[in-house]
Structures are given as structure tokens and as C-alpha cells.
Amino acid sequence: MKMKRPLILVSNDDSVNAKGIKELINFVRPFGDVVVVAPDFHQSGMGCALSASVPIHYREVHKEEGLVIYACSGTPVDCIKLAKNEILKGLPDLIVSGINHGDNSAVNAHYSGTMGAAIEGCISGVPSIAFSLCDHAEDANFTPLKEIIQQLVKLVLAEGLPQWTCLNVNFPFEPDYKGIKVCEQAMGRWVNELDPCPRLGDPNYFWLSGNFQADDPNNEKSDFWALQNGYVAITPISVDVTSYNYIETLNELLNTKE
Amino acid sequence: MKMKRPLILVSNDDSVNAKGIKELINFVRPFGDVVVVAPDFHQSGMGCALSASVPIHYREVHKEEGLVIYACSGTPVDCIKLAKNEILKGLPDLIVSGINHGDNSAVNAHYSGTMGAAIEGCISGVPSIAFSLCDHAEDANFTPLKEIIQQLVKLVLAEGLPQWTCLNVNFPFEPDYKGIKVCEQAMGRWVNELDPCPRLGDPNYFWLSGNFQADDPNNEKSDFWALQNGYVAITPISVDVTSYNYIETLNELLNTKE
Numbered sequence: 209m210k211m212k213r214p215l216i217l218v219s220n221d222d223s224v225n226a227k228g229i230k231e232l233i234n235f236v237r238p239f240g241d242v243v244v245v246a247p248d249f250h251q252s253g254m255g256c257a258l259s260a261s262v263p264i265h266y267r268e269v270h271k272e273e274g275l276v277i278y279a280c281s282g283t284p285v286d287c288i289k290l291a292k293n294e295i296l297k298g299l300p301d302l303i304v305s306g307i308n309h310g311d312n313s314a315v316n317a318h319y320s321g322t323m324g325a326a327i328e329g330c331i332s333g334v335p336s337i338a339f340s341l342c343d344h345a346e347d348a349n350f351t352p353l354k355e356i357i358q359q360l361v362k363l364v365l366a367e368g369l370p371q372w373t374c375l376n377v378n379f380p381f382e383p384d385y386k387g388i389k390v391c392e393q394a395m396g397r398w399v400n401e402l403d404p405c406p407r408l409g410d411p412n413y414f415w416l417s418g419n420f421q422a423d424d425p426n427n428e429k430s431d432f433w434a435l436q437n438g439y440v441a442i443t444p445i446s447v448d449v450t451s452y453n454y455i456e457t458l459n460e461l462l463n464t465k466e
Numbered sequence: 467m468k469m470k471r472p473l474i475l476v477s478n479d480d481s482v483n484a485k486g487i488k489e490l491i492n493f494v495r496p497f498g499d500v501v502v503v504a505p506d507f508h509q510s511g512m513g514c515a516l517s518a519s520v521p522i523h524y525r526e527v528h529k530e531e532g533l534v535i536y537a538c539s540g541t542p543v544d545c546i547k548l549a550k551n552e553i554l555k556g557l558p559d560l561i562v563s564g565i566n567h568g569d570n571s572a573v574n575a576h577y578s579g580t581m582g583a584a585i586e587g588c589i590s591g592v593p594s595i596a597f598s599l600c601d602h603a604e605d606a607n608f609t610p611l612k613e614i615i616q617q618l619v620k621l622v623l624a625e626g627l628p629q630w631t632c633l634n635v636n637f638p639f640e641p642d643y644k645g646i647k648v649c650e651q652a653m654g655r656w657v658n659e660l661d662p663c664p665r666l667g668d669p670n671y672f673w674l675s676g677n678f679q680a681d682d683p684n685n686e687k688s689d690f691w692a693l694q695n696g697y698v699a700i701t702p703i704s705v706d707v708t709s710y711n712y713i714e715t716l717n718e719l720l721n722t723k724e
Contacts, residue, residue, distance in 0.1 A: 253518030256576040257541075260511030263663050263671045283515075285577070289674065293660045315589050317707060318514040319543070331573050331655045363719060372653060373709040390716045393708045395630060397589045402551045405521050413521045416547065444709035444716055449575060450651045451631040451702035458648045458702055461621060 213274075214240035214365055217300035217329070219287045220308065221251045221321025224269065224279045228307035231350040232339060233275065235357045236304055239365060241274045243300065245291040247321075248279035252310075253416075254321035256328065258285045266290055284325035292332055302365055303329035306339035307350055307357075313340075313378040313431040313441055314394035314420060323376055323445070330374035330447045335364050337375045342435060352383035356440055376443040378435055386438040393443050394432030396422040471532075472498035472623055475558035475587070477545045478566065479509040479579025482527065482537045486565035489608040490597060491533065493615045494562055497623060499532045501558065503549040505579075506537035510568075511674075512579035514586065516543045524548055542583035550590055560623055561587035564597035565608055565615075571598075571636040571689035571699055572652035572678060581634055581703070588632035588705045593622045595633040600693060610641035614698055634701040636693055644696040651701050652690030654680040 216236050220229040224246040233242055245266065264282035271277070278295060280287045284305065292299055305325035312320040322338045329336030339357060341348055360377065369375065376393075379385070401418035404411065422432045431441035459465040474494050478487040482504040491500055503524065522540035529535070536553060538545045542563065550557055563583035570578040580596045587594030597615060599606055618635065627633065634651075637643070659676035662669060680690045689699035717723040 250519050253516045255512075255514035255516075255543075255582070257513045257515035257579075258511045258577050259674055261508050263665075263673050265665075265668075265671045267670060285513075286674070289656075289659050290672070293658070294672065315705065318585060318589070318705070319516050321515075324513070327576060331576070333655070367719060370709070370712050370715075373712050388720055388722050390713050390720065390722055391708075392710070392713070393706055395706060397591070398547075400551070401547045407521075407523075410523075412525060413523045414548070414552065415521050416517055416544070442716065442720075444712040445707050446709035447573065447576070447707075448651055448653060449703050449705075449707055450649075451628070451704035452650070454628055454631050454702040455648050455650070457628075458700065461625060462646055462648065462700075464646050464648055 214301040216240040216242050217291050217303045218242055218244045219246045219284055219305050219325040221247060221254060221284045222309050223247050223250050224277060226309060227347060228309050228350060232304060232307045235354050236361055237274065239361055240301065243291065243296060244277040245280055245287040245295060247284065247287060248281055251283050251321045253319050254283045254324060255319050256285050256324040257283045259283060264290060284321040285328045288325050288328040288332065299332060299334050303334050303336040304339065304361065307353065308340035309346065309348055310344045311340060311342040311378060312338065312376060313435055313443065314396060314422065317376050317393060317445060326374045327447055330372060335369040337364060337377060339377050341379045342381045353379050356388065372447045374445050376445050378431060378441045380435045380438055382438060385440050389434040389439040389441055391431035391434050391441045391443045392429045394422050394427065394430035396420060472559040474498040474500050475549050475561045476500060476502045477504050477542055477563050477583040479505060479512060479542045480567050481505050481507050482535060484567060485605060486567050486608060490562060490565045493612050494619055495532065497619055498559065501549065501554060502535040503538055503545040503553060505542065505545060506539055509541050509579045511577050512541045512582060513577050514543050514582040515541045517541060522548060542579040543586045546583050546586040546590065557590060557592050561592050561594040562597065562619065565611060566598035567604065567606055568602045569598060569600040569636060570596065570634060571693055571701065572654060572680065575634050575651060575703060584632045585705055588630060593627040595622060595635060597635050599637045600639045611637050614646065630705045632703050634703050636689060636699045638693045638696055640696060643698050647692040647697040647699055649689035649692050649699045649701045650687045652680050652685065652688035654678060
């Protein structure tokens with residue numbers, strides 16, 4: 209009797225044509241049948257955005273034994289919604305997103321379309337992992353990531369993930385990894401975020417830009433520190449974003465305590 | 467000696483022309499000087515999306531004593547980044563976002579551009595509140611929200627909010643509120659999310675649509691339950707989305723425990 213192979217859904221935010229997703233597809237194919245639903249165009253920085261005001265469209269762009277690739281006009285979240293509602297008409301066993309060309313650690317998890325796909329997968333009840341490499345280059349070298357990505361895919365296919373938890377996995381720029389660290393999200397913010405690009409005499413045009421400033425760059429528990437110090441950072445991410453610690457205080461302030 | 471009035475930054479995702487933001491501006495003006503930086507066009511469902519691939523632009527559209535309004539071409543997060551980096555060249559004392567035409571409770575917090583502005587405010591270190599009314603109508607009646615919004619604005623101006631926590635405040639459709647409940651984010655997901663809208667014989671076009679399905683609709687601690695039962699739901703939201711509960715288990719699974 210032949211065992212049914214796991215069904216692995218792949219998405220990203222750099223588009224279906226990015227090198228990172230092609231490498232990810234190759235890395236995960238040994239572990240299951242692969243369906244790719246990814247944006248037909250750059251959707252970087254789209255976070256959990258969805259298409260509320262325009263229709264979304266998809267088309268098949270490649271098909272072979274064990275692999276079908278669809279390009280979708282929408283955001284990463286749209287891609288996951290299309291896949292589960294229409295293309296698969298059900299849930300895959302695993303969702304992997306990426307490999308992103310660029311860092312998605314720390315508060316970048318909020319802005320990242322790569323993470324958006326993983327969060328949508330997690331909300332849907334599917335174990336989901338986002339992979340990112342701290343290298344923006346179009347031709348970045350993803351080969352050194354293969355072994356750890358395959359280890360994590362095997363682990364999550366076997367063990368699953370807790371409900372409402374997905375993984376944000378970031379690889380440092382330099383490939384001689386010191387090891388893997390399970391991390392907390394580094395807190396901090398971007399600064400100097402606007403680069404002027406005046407147009408026709410109007411100075412009020414800007415590119416988003418800037419640098420990330422960690423509040424505590426020496427916090428060895430943080431993904432920021434791990435990446436700065438040569439470790440692969442795995443940050444487990446919660447889709448339940450309730451700030452439980454503040455509930456009691458807020459009830460007291462509002463006199464709504466029962 | 468005249469006390470300096472607080473500086474209140476207002477944004478939303480329904481655009482600078484929406485009734486909800488006009489009402490919110492009126493509700494908060496008694497408490498400070500108001501600067502509005504809001505999208506010039508609908509940015510619903512944009513979550514924490516930012517403009518990574520196109521420049522953003524802003525222009526002044528209204529000015530009077532104690533109130534300046536700017537329209538911005540970008541997302542709600544872009545609006546906050548423009549405000550702090552360029553327009554205010556510093557941080558306001560409070561950020562309020564909304565009033566959204568439609569429900570942003572439960573997992574909708576991830577998709578909501580109204581919440582995106584509040585999360586960006588919170589990351590920036592500013593006490594931030596998102597307000598939403600469970601009524602999509604363009605001419606929804608926001609008057610019944612005034613008293614509670616003013617109560618919350620006064621409270622947060624006086625007490626602040628904990629670092630990395632912002633508020634997601636949702637008002638039920640019916641205005642005879644039973645009271646205020648401090649809530650947990652309801653867990654669940656949207657189902658039946660695609661409405662076909664075929665074009666030129668191609669069936670692969672869809673509008674996002676659907677219904678929210680709460681996992682436990684009887685969970686009286688959840689914002690979903692509160693809204694269904696006539697309460698104003700205040701869900702404190704954490705910008706630190708680390709899933710702390712899973713760190714130890716993941717370390718054991720990966721043999722990365724120290």
C-alpha cells in the first residue's frame with residue numbers, strides 16, 4: 209500500500225519568479241507533493257494585507273508530476289485564501305513561505321508579506337513556516353539554508369505546531385552558521401524612514417527607507433542578537449495578539465472589573 | 467501660564483474623506499491640537515502593509531486653528547511613518563485611528579488597516595487606540611460612540627498605555643450598549659471567502675468575501691462574544707507577538723536547549 213504523500217503549499221511575497229521561492233520549492237519537494245500559489249508581482253512589505261477593493265485572479269504557470277505552480281494577482285494572504293478556498297478546496301499539510309530576499313526578524317514580522325502568508329496559514333489551522341535570508345540580492349545564495357530548512361520541514365510535518373503558533377525563521381547573511389537559536393522577537397523600531405524623491409518641484413514625495421534600531425541590542429534572547437551573532441533565528445509567532453498582562457489593569461482603570 | 471495642549475495624531479484606513487474619521491476628529495478636538503494624516507483613498511484590509519515599491523506622497527487639504535489635515539497616497543502605516551518622520555518631525559502624545567466603518571475584532575485585527583496605524587503608533591512608542599463600528603454603511607451613525615471614545619481618550623492621555631500594547635476598540639451595531647468589556651481576541655477564521663466574478667470567459671477571478679467563524683462563540687471573554695451580546699469590546703493588543711509558551715518545547719525538539 210502506498211502512503212499518501214503530504215501536500216505542501218508554498219507561497220512568498222517576492223513573487224513567483226523570485227530565486228528564493230524556486231529554491232524553497234526544490235528544498236521541500238522530497239517531502240511531499242507541492243502546490244505553489246504565489247504573487248505574480250512583488251508584494252514585499254504587504255504584511256497581512258488582503259484585497260478588499262479589487263478582485264483577485266490566478267492562473268496556472270507550470271505543471272509537472274508532484275508540482276503545480278499558480279501565479280496570483282493578490283497579496284500573500286490572498287494567495288493562501290485562494291489556495292484553500294478554490295485551488296486545493298481544502299487544507300494542505302504544511303505551508304512554507306519564502307525564502308524571502310531580506311530580513312523579517314524583530315518587528316519586521318508585522319510588515320512582512322512572507323510572514324503574512326504564514327499567519328494566514330496558521331489562522332486557517334495549518335502548520336506554517338516563514339523563511340527569510342538577510343540578503344536582499346536577487347541572486348542571493350540560498351544553498352547554505354537547505355539543510356536547516358529540510359530539518360525544520362521534516363520536524364513540523366512529523367510534530368505539527370501548536371494551534372495559533374507559526375514559525376518565523378531568519379538566516380544571517382554569512383553562511384557559516386554558529387547554530388540555531390529559538391528566539392524572542394526583538395523589540396525596537398525603524399528610524400530615518402523617509403528618503404526624499406521630489407517630483408516636478410513638489411518636495412512631498414518619499415521612498416520608505418531607514419534603519420532598524422533595537423531597544424536592547426545585547427538581549428541574547430532576541431532574534432536580532434542571534435542574527436547579528438551568526439545564528440539562525442527561529443522566532444515562534446503567536447496569532448493570538450491579546451495583551452493578557454494588561455487586562456486586569458485596564459479593568460481597574462475602567463471600573464469594569466466583575 | 468498656558469499649558470501646552472496634547473498633540474493628537476489621527477489616521478484611518480477608509481480614507482480622509484470617510485465619515486468615521488470626520489466624527490473621530492470632532493470627538494478628540496476638545497482634548498488637544500489635532501493633526502490628521504490619512505490615506506487619500508480606501509486602504510481597507512491593508513493590515514500593517516507599507517509601501518516598499520512605490521514612493522509615497524502627502525499634501526495639506528485643510529488647516530484651521532488647532533487642526534491640520536493631510537492626505538497621503540500610502541497605507542495607514544505609511545501615514546504614521548510620514549507623520550512622525552516628516553510632518554511632525556517627532557512623536558504625538560496620542561494616536562487614534564478610525565472610526566472604521568466595519569468590525570475589526572477577533573483575527574480581523576491582523577487584516578485591519580485601522581489597527582495597522584495603531585500598531586505602527588505603538589511600535590513608535592506612542593499610546594495608540596483603534597476605533598471601529600460594526601456597521602459598514604458610508605453614512606453609519608457614529609454619535610452614540612462619542613461618550614465612550616472621549617472617556618478612553620481622556621484615560622489614555624492621563625495614564626498612557628504599557629509599552630508594546632495598543633487598544634482595539636469595537637462598537638456593536640446596535641447603539642444601546644450594555645456596557646464596556648475588556649476582552650481577549652476571539653480565535654477563529656473566515657470561511658467561504660471567494661465570490662466568483664468571471665471576466666471575458668475566465669472563471670479565475672474572485673472577490674474576497676466570506677463569514678467569520680469563531681471557534682468558541684460562547685467564550686464570554688472574547689471580543690466576538692462581547693459584540694454579539696451588545697457590549698463595547700476593548701481588546702488590548704500586543705506588538706510583541708512571540709509565542710513564549712512554545713519556546714521551551716521547540717528547544718527540546720531541536721536539541722537547542724542550553
